[in-house]
Amino acid sequence: MHTVYLDTLTHRLLDEWLQERHDSGPHPPPAPAGDDVLGAPPALPPVSHCALRRAFDHTGITPRQMRSDRVLDEARQTADPVHLVHLFGIHPGTAVRYVHTAHPD
Template identity: 50%
Template sequence: MDLRQITSDDIQAELDKRQGNVARGLLSVLRSVFRALKQERLIFRNPTAGIQAAAGTHLPLPLSSDRLAGALDRLNGPAARLIVGLVAIHAVRAVEVARLGLAHADLARRTLAVHRGEHIHTAYLDDLSTRLVADWLRERRRRWPHATNPHLLITAQTYRHPASVQISYCALRAAFDQIGLLPRQVWADRILYEAQESADPVHFARLFGIHPKIAVKYVHTAHPDKALPCIR
């Protein structure tokens, strides 16, 4: 086919046949080709302009058996298992877990909206995470059916608190104390494990919503032989 006759609809139709990285890779190649054609004045309009390939949904990798082995089974109660699980599986920081609202957990779509300032990171829940959230919601409704606190995690002291305060850091730490680890250790372990498995900082920067500079640092730690560009 004459490349000069290809339209944006033709390109979109081809992208729709592919998914994730394959679609994005094809679009990147086509953009380069049509940009070169336009620079040579062989075409007057770049048909790839304005086209976006759909972002793939990446579920997190499970932690290996030698990391945090049996940790969730050693925790007492669904609240503690959810707290540690969100940090250990999705690298949600402990302070972010405390701020989660009840409306931020969507079991129908299997998503969790993690608010970071003006930015919202969407964590896609795997089977284990979905079960942890569901178990806690059942426990929450059973213990405090008339709770007015809109936070996802509540306690006997906060469920009807007039100021709707979030769960305290001490209460969060109590969950990690049961397995003898600090929240920061579990978070760092999760990021490092992903870096060891994928070595692609772009992948897990998007997966966990972390800054690319942090992702690159963990890839350097996991793969000191790989030379990656510095990100300012």
């Protein structure tokens, strides 16, 4: 399992989207222990690109832009490409580019 830490905005949007999905969809039985971190039962269908995109429409940015901004912010904080590789699962070369962008000097 790969843990991804979410920034406050992403976490709030995800919480709101999950609540909306829960409120509008069928109510499956409670998930047994050992399900994923979000507790979504495997009986629910996968999230479509359109549904995820709709959750981001109010922000004015795409999920890709938000993730890129999150990686860049982490690069500004740590300046450690190895940390970025482990945290985000990105290629080492990509991590180095983020660090160079965050710290041009």
